[in-house]
Amino acid sequence: xxxxxxxxxxxxxxxxxxxxxxxxxxxxxxxxxxxxxxxxxxxxxxxxxxxxxxxxxxxxxxxxxxxxxxxxxxxxxxxxxxxxxxxxxxxxxxxxxxxxxxxxxxxxxxxxxxxxxxxxxxxxxxxxxxxxxxxxxxxxxxxxxxxxxxxxxxxxxxxxxxxxxxxxxxxxxxxxxxxxxxxxxxxxxxxxxxxxxxxxxxxxxxxxxxxxxxxxxxxxxxxxxxxxxxxxxxxxxxxxxxxxxxxxxxxxxxxxxxxxxxxxxxxxxxxxxxxxxxxxxxxxxxxxxxxxxxxxxxxxxxxxxxxxxxxxxxxxxxxxxxxxxxxxxxxxxxxxxxxxxxxxxxxxxxxxxxxxxxxxxxxxxxxxxxxxxxxxxxxxxxxxxxxxxxxxxxxxxxxxxxxxxxxxxxxxxxxxxxxxxxxxxxxxxxxxxxxxxxxxxxxxxxxxxxxxxxxxxxxxxxxxxxxxxxxxxxxxxxxxxxxxxxxxxxxxxxxxxxxxxxxxxxxxxxxxxxxxxxxxxxxxxxxxxxxxxxxxxxxxxxxxxxxxxxxxxxxxxxxxxxxxxxxxxxxxxxxxxxxxxxxxxxxxxxxxxxxxxx
Amino acid sequence: xxxxxxxxxxxxxxxxxxxxxxxxxxxxxxxxxxxxxxxxxxxxxxxxxxxxxxxxxxxxxxxxxxxxxxxxxxxxxxxxxxxxxxxxxxxxxxxxxxxxxxxxxxxxxxxxxxxxxxxxxxxxxxxxxxxxxxxxxxxxxxxxxxxxxxxxxxxxxxxxxxxxxxxxxxxxxxxxxxxxxxxxxxxxxxxxxxxxxxxxxxxxxxxxxxxxxxxxxxxxxxxxxxxxxxxxxxxxxxxxxxxxxxxxxxxxxxxxxxxxxxxxxxxxxxxxxxxxxxxxxxxxxxxxxxxxxxxxxxxxxxxxxxxxxxxxxxxxxxxxxxxxxxxxxxxxxxxxxxxxxxxxxxxxxxxxxxxxxxxxxxxxxxxxx
Numbered sequence: 001x002x003x004x005x006x007x008x009x010x011x012x013x014x015x016x017x018x019x020x021x022x023x024x025x026x027x028x029x030x031x032x033x034x035x036x037x038x039x040x041x042x043x044x045x046x047x048x049x050x051x052x053x054x055x056x057x058x059x060x061x062x063x064x065x066x067x068x069x070x071x072x073x074x075x076x077x078x079x080x081x082x083x084x085x086x087x088x089x090x091x092x093x094x095x096x097x098x099x100x101x102x103x104x105x106x107x108x109x110x111x112x113x114x115x116x117x118x119x120x121x122x123x124x125x126x127x128x129x130x131x132x133x134x135x136x137x138x139x140x141x142x143x144x145x146x147x148x149x150x151x152x153x154x155x156x157x158x159x160x161x162x163x164x165x166x167x168x169x170x171x172x173x174x175x176x177x178x179x180x181x182x183x184x185x186x187x188x189x190x191x192x193x194x195x196x197x198x199x200x201x202x203x204x205x206x207x208x209x210x211x212x213x214x215x216x217x218x219x220x221x222x223x224x225x226x227x228x229x230x231x232x233x234x235x236x237x238x239x240x241x242x243x244x245x246x247x248x249x250x251x252x253x254x255x256x257x258x259x260x261x262x263x264x265x266x267x268x269x270x271x272x273x274x275x276x277x278x279x280x281x282x283x284x285x286x287x288x289x290x291x292x293x294x295x296x297x298x299x300x301x302x303x304x305x306x307x308x309x310x311x312x313x314x315x316x317x318x319x320x321x322x323x324x325x326x327x328x329x330x331x332x333x334x335x336x337x338x339x340x341x342x343x344x345x346x347x348x349x350x351x352x353x354x355x356x357x358x359x360x361x362x363x364x365x366x367x368x369x370x371x372x373x374x375x376x377x378x379x380x381x382x383x384x385x386x387x388x389x390x391x392x393x394x395x396x397x398x399x400x401x402x403x404x405x406x407x408x409x410x411x412x413x414x415x416x417x418x419x420x421x422x423x424x425x426x427x428x429x430x431x432x433x434x435x436x437x438x439x440x441x442x443x444x445x446x447x448x449x450x451x452x453x454x455x456x457x458x459x460x461x462x463x464x465x466x467x468x469x470x471x472x473x474x475x476x477x478x479x480x481x482x483x484x485x486x487x488x489x490x491x492x493x494x495x496x497x498x499x500x501x502x503x504x505x506x507x508x509x510x511x512x513x514x515x516x517x518x519x520x521x522x523x524x525x526x527x528x529x530x531x532x533x534x535x536x537x538x539x540x541x542x543x544x545x546x547x548x549x550x551x552x553x554x555x556x557x558x559x560x561x562x563x564x565x566x567x568x569x570x571x572x573x574x575x576x577x578x579x580x581x582x583x584x585x586x587x588x589x590x591x592x593x594x595x596x597x598x
Numbered sequence: 599x600x601x602x603x604x605x606x607x608x609x610x611x612x613x614x615x616x617x618x619x620x621x622x623x624x625x626x627x628x629x630x631x632x633x634x635x636x637x638x639x640x641x642x643x644x645x646x647x648x649x650x651x652x653x654x655x656x657x658x659x660x661x662x663x664x665x666x667x668x669x670x671x672x673x674x675x676x677x678x679x680x681x682x683x684x685x686x687x688x689x690x691x692x693x694x695x696x697x698x699x700x701x702x703x704x705x706x707x708x709x710x711x712x713x714x715x716x717x718x719x720x721x722x723x724x725x726x727x728x729x730x731x732x733x734x735x736x737x738x739x740x741x742x743x744x745x746x747x748x749x750x751x752x753x754x755x756x757x758x759x760x761x762x763x764x765x766x767x768x769x770x771x772x773x774x775x776x777x778x779x780x781x782x783x784x785x786x787x788x789x790x791x792x793x794x795x796x797x798x799x800x801x802x803x804x805x806x807x808x809x810x811x812x813x814x815x816x817x818x819x820x821x822x823x824x825x826x827x828x829x830x831x832x833x834x835x836x837x838x839x840x841x842x843x844x845x846x847x848x849x850x851x852x853x854x855x856x857x858x859x860x861x862x863x864x865x866x867x868x869x870x871x872x873x874x875x876x877x878x879x880x881x882x883x884x885x886x887x888x889x890x891x892x893x894x895x896x897x898x899x900x901x902x903x904x905x906x907x908x909x910x911x912x913x914x915x916x917x918x919x920x921x922x923x924x925x926x927x928x929x930x931x932x933x934x935x936x937x938x939x940x941x942x943x944x945x946x947x948x949x950x951x952x953x954x955x956x957x958x959x960x961x962x963x964x965x966x967x
Binding site: 004005006007008010011013014023024034035036037038039054057058060091092093094095098099107138139142144145147148149181184185186187188210 | 652655656657658659660723730733737740741742743744745748750756757758759760783786787788789790791792795853881882883887888889890891893
């Protein structure tokens with residue numbers, strides 16, 4: 001204390017401030033602009049915003065509510081709600097901006113709002129903030145503050161050189177670590193559920209994987225889908241197309257996660273986990289025609305409700321197009337059988353090698369059963385019917401794929417052409433590529449389609465993988481004629497340039513340029529341009545209404561004949577998940593019908 | 599107690615003589631305090647329970663509010679606790695930035711409380727200077743983090759965003775201004791003021807033994823000659839890369855503590871200059887995945903840092919789920935504010951009660967939570 005300097009004159013230095021400009025009070029008032037990163041009032045691009053409500057999820061103070069917007073349609077990939085912020089609760093932390101899946105939510109540099117009415121502090125941020133005046137942007141999320149996990153876990157797949165040598169499954173599946181990390185990326189917005197044709201509880205089964213509770217995942221999956229081993233491999237996954245994370249990053253791998261969950265639950269545990277160890281029977285009988293996805297789905301849900309089910313199929317085994325159309329390298333038979341065997345274990349009877357309309361009529365089924373569900377699918381391949389298609393060396397993809405599935409030897413030549421641009425064309429081309437490689441040691445396959453590559457209906461991944469396996473693509477070509485040699489063998493496929501596939505009303509009406517000719521040498525042609533069904537077993541006996549080429553059904557898959565329900569590709573789709581939904585709807589509908597509620 | 603000579607009054611919780619929403623109920627006789635009890639809890643907001651109900655990332659917006667005058671220490675120990683249990687490493691640049699933020703927080707906290715102390719003895723010019731100087735530092739925070747007081751900037755894994763070069767230049771300019779203009783003015787107007795010296799010297803003495811018994815650290819312990827500073831003893835963030843001194847005092851009185859606050863600020867300026875000079879390039883955040891699904895294994899950790907008032911720590915327990923199982927806040931001034939009052943305030947004259955309360959750095963929000 002003795003050496004602390006002190007003087008009564010020292011504080012006099014403060015007087016110098018009398019002649020300085022005051023540092024706070026300013027007159028006239030000057031506005032104080034906020035810093036570049038200031039976390040001010042919110043603005044939201046209402047068109048980019050998808051209403052995923054992740055901002056609401058992360059808000060610390062429950063300041064955000066999702067409100068219905070009358071002028072925003074709920075379409076695929078977005079909801080019609082938008083965030084509304086209560087500035088009485090908001091603390092301007094900006095976590096909502098850091099987590100926004102589309103990047104539509106931002107903050108301005110505006111910080112001043114003065115109003116008597118407290119209700120006016122609750123606003124739905126739009127292009128302008130609460131003051132309705134343009135302000136420069138303030139806090140913006142950048143790559144450091146981003147709270148979302150934007151990158152997918154890579155799925156291990158076999159290399160092309162290895163794939164081409166067998167029909168082994170290409171996709172290897174997630175490990176536990178990979179699955180948990182991929183599952184953690186989900187923000188549980190449920191926009192995927194909105195899009196899924198079967199409205200599967202997607203965020204819930206993904207959460208089961210994250211929590212290492214695969215039994216929970218299984219339960220959630222089976223609420224809407226009894227064929228998850230299959231869908232976890234071959235579903236068209238429109239859910240991933242609308243995944244909220246896909247806007248700024250890569251979609252969550254929903255399909256591979258579903259596969260991981262069901263691959264890792266033992267089939268011996270299914271009945272216990274799903275609560276189907278004991279089912280009370282109600283002594284009513286339902287016939288299902290077709291053991292494809294729609295039929296199997298209906299059989300499953302009806303069995304669980306206590307009905308006695310008999311499934312008829314014209315083929316030797318259950319599965320429909322899933323077994324007889326999808327190659328083993330995409331959908332191995334043991335995965336297929338795991339799903340089918342569980343349904344069988346519920347007490348479903350299967351009658352194979354029986355065609356309705358031949359071995360037994362639909363009318364007889366109507367007499368023997370309380371209701372019938374028809375899901376016979378589209379198994380007849382269509383033909384281009386150009387000159388030469390009647391030759392023995394011209395085949396239908398669906399017939400060859402079915403024979404390959406049966407394990408039968410199929411004809412394969414050194415030089416193949418496949419006509420078609422959809423997934424069936426990819427399936428047959430890649431299957432035949434493997435058989436060619438095995439027989440001749442090299443792949444020589446050309447796939448030609450009307451569509452140019454940008455509008456080919458096949459999955460992009462299929463096209464890329466096919467290319468990696470040595471298949472050559474000639475898109476945008478229309479088949480004109482198959483030239484046949486004198487001895488009946490094929491010489492080449494002659495094509496013209498296909499100028500356009502659809503007309504202005506998007507009707508299928510291809511136009512060609514006859515002067516542009518390309519010929520592809522080949523000794524075998526396979527057509528994969530579409531399929532039709534054979535509903536004669538219905539139409540021969542009953543008058544039912546059609547909607548275009550497909551059978552008309554209501555929301556319960558009921559046809560215009562009240563005891564006859566229909567589903568699968570003959571009514572909707574064509575794809576597996578839609579077929580599963582029609583089967584489920586039919587089960588609910590049949591149950592209501594048999595209780596006089598429909 | 600003879601009721602005819604004793605009077606009981608409520609000093610606070612709404613009183614310019616107390617450092618915040620905190621009261622001291624004391625009995626006095628003549629003008630000397632004879633018995634005192636803390637009247638705390640007015641700032642209890644239930645933070646520790648609230649944190650248990652929120653996922654890890656959400657709590658980063660909650661914790662700064664636990665200590666109003668120096669919010670960044672909360673963000674720091676919350677992140678450190680998460681990183682300790684999860685065994686997560688933070689990039690070096692993030693360590694440097696965290697140290698810069700903490701030192702800026704130290705300066706603004708000290709100058710503000712020097713102003714508060716001065717107000718306690720009626721020197722309102724210094725109080726205004728304290729608030730004003732702090733405002734310039736808050737301008738820097740606004741530029742770095744987007745907010746002036748509650749920054750929500752230090753996060754598990756690193757910091758929220760990077761600092762631009764022009765901001766570093768602004769910080770250095772401000773440090774020069776503080777060192778060359780404002781602190782010398784403060785020195786002349788307050789520290790050389792015989793009035794201030796008389797009011798603070800020999801008052802509110804807490805001895806070394808009393809401080810150690812109570813668990814008081816920071817200026818309270820250092821004023822007794824103990825160079826206790828966690829930045830030197832258990833370096834965290836980037837403090838092992840910088841050189842600085844730990845100011846101490848000899849008498850354990852209010853005057854020593856307030857001088858230590860001033861000297862701490864001057865040391866912080868030195869530290870900030872070194873940090874800005876040496877800061878390495880690199881990322882500022884370790885990728886922890888989806889913020890809505892942060893998860894660390896089961897475990898617990900007690901992490902602590904040197905706040906301007908002393909050891910400030912969190913004891914955090916994780917049960918392996920998406921939310922913390924328990925977060926306990928160990929405020930630096932908890933022992934003083936709740937128990938020291940009862941033990942050591944009696945014997946003080948009424949006019950010196952504000953000196954006692956403010957110079958010990960009692961911070962009600964950190965023990966009321």
